[in-house]
Amino acid sequence: MAGALYKKPILFAVVVTIAVLVGTVVMMALPMLSASMHPKLAHLKPYTPLQLAGRDVYQEEGCFYCHTQTVRPLKAEVMRYGDYSKAGEFAYDQPFLWGSKRTGPDLARVGNKYTDAWHYVHFDTPQKLFPGSNMPSYGWLSKYPLNPGSVEARMKALGFPYTKEEIASLPGKSKLDALVAYMQSLGTAVARAPKTPLVAPGERNPLAGDTQAITEGRKVYEMHCVSCHGPDLKGDIAPPLTDGEWLTAKGPIGDDTLFLLIAEGTEQGREYAGRKAAGGMPPYRDYFGKKKIWSLVSYIRSMEEK
Ligand code: HEC
Ligand code: HEC
Numbered sequence: 658m659a660g661a662l663y664k665k666p667i668l669f670a671v672v673v674t675i676a677v678l679v680g681t682v683v684m685m686a687l688p689m690l691s692a693s694m695h696p697k698l699a700h701l702k703p704y705t706p707l708q709l710a711g712r713d714v715y716q717e718e719g720c721f722y723c724h725t726q727t728v729r730p731l732k733a734e735v736m737r738y739g740d741y742s743k744a745g746e747f748a749y750d751q752p753f754l755w756g757s758k759r760t761g762p763d764l765a766r767v768g769n770k771y772t773d774a775w776h777y778v779h780f781d782t783p784q785k786l787f788p789g790s791n792m793p794s795y796g797w798l799s800k801y802p803l804n805p806g807s808v809e810a811r812m813k814a815l816g817f818p819y820t821k822e823e824i825a826s827l828p829g830k831s832k833l834d835a836l837v838a839y840m841q842s843l844g845t846a847v848a849r850a851p852k853t854p855l856v857a858p859g860e861r862n863p864l865a866g867d868t869q870a871i872t873e874g875r876k877v878y879e880m881h882c883v884s885c886h887g888p889d890l891k892g893d894i895a896p897p898l899t900d901g902e903w904l905t906a907k908g909p910i911g912d913d914t915l916f917l918l919i920a921e922g923t924e925q926g927r928e929y930a931g932r933k934a935a936g937g938m939p940p941y942r943d944y945f946g947k948k949k950i951w952s953l954v955s956y957i958r959s960m961e962e963k
Contacts, residue, residue, distance in 0.1 A: 694744075698743060707826075712839050724760075728742045740766070740849070745846070746844070767843050768845040781794060781796035785885075798833035805824050805828055862916075871959045874959075877953055877956075881941070901962060906932045920941060
């Protein structure tokens with residue numbers, strides 16, 4: 658019977674078309690009816706004028722040649738970058754900036770990962786924060802002011818809501834300010850799962866006083882921390898780590914708090930063991946394991962002025 662069908666090209670074409678259509682409906686259309694395929698994103702908002710201007714800079718500079726903006730639902734990606742991308746997250750992206758090549762890491766979840774100050778240092782000299790980085794410097798973008806008229810025209814063309822105040826706040830802002838605002842908006846429509854703390858309250862440094870750990874800690878410090886905290890922990894654009902003053906208050910802090918500061922970084926106004934942070938310390942937990950962080954704690958302790 659099947660053999661006879663092969664000899665009737667027109668009928669065969671019709672049957673194949675029906676088979677493909679049925680497959681399409683089952684694989685594509687049916688799942689679209691299920692609400693779990695397109696969860697409502699409670700925090701999804703159109704771009705503000707400043708963020709939209711930053712998105713334009715992202716395109717002008719071809720950041721997508723090195724960065725993607727989509728986390729695939731694969732275990733390794735979710736572990737590294739966070740929750741996989743949802744379709745709704747791109748509702749306001751025209752065009753999409755998913756990219757296809759990762760010379761640098763995916764940026765879909767980079768919003769709120771670091772502070773603004775971190776981004777300014779990183780865009781100016783990526784190698785200050787990641788010594789081996791091949792990302793070019795974009796510090797020069799700060800010399801290029803935004804054009805409020807053209808930003809407003811784009812907002813209108815895309816039909817995004819905006820206020821006169823938002824446009825009025827653009828003069829004096831540079832392309833770099835816009836790019837940082839755009840970075841901070843990425844991936845924020847999806848609620849983040851809180852990360853499990855790496856350290857228990859009151860936990861003591863298991864590597865305290867260990868000479869090997871101190872040497873290892875010094876190496877890590879010189880790679881990652883020296884640019885802000887200065888040589889020999891004496892301070893530079895960030896406070897010294899030798900003066901017995903932590904978060905602008907004198908007096909010792911526990912190993913657990915020191916660990917937490919390095920692992921989680923600081924946010925303005927957040928309290929760490931009863932001390933208010935000014936903010937600006939980047940988080941390192943995604944880059945270092947527990948052992949490296951404890952080695953840093955050993956090194957910092959070994960350099961404290963007695
Ligand atoms: C030549 C490739 C290249 C280009 C072009 C490039 N980057 Fe990068 N980028 C990297 C690499 C490699 C890293 C990882 C090392 C580092 O952070 O410097 C990175 C890291 C980053 C990070 C930190 C991500 C994280 O999660 O730690 C951000 C944010 C970033 N880039 C934004 C940009 C933006 C915005 C542009 C365009 C203005 C850009 N990059 C252009 C290669 C590139
Ligand atoms: C981009 C600059 C920057 C880098 C890089 C950096 N820090 Fe910080 N760090 C800061 C700032 C700013 C503060 C002050 C934070 C605050 O008051 O909230 C700080 C605070 C701290 C504190 C609390 C000290 C105090 O006196 O309040 C410790 C401990 C610390 N950093 C350790 C490190 C270590 C270890 C590294 C490297 C793994 C590192 N930092 C890399 C900017 C940086």
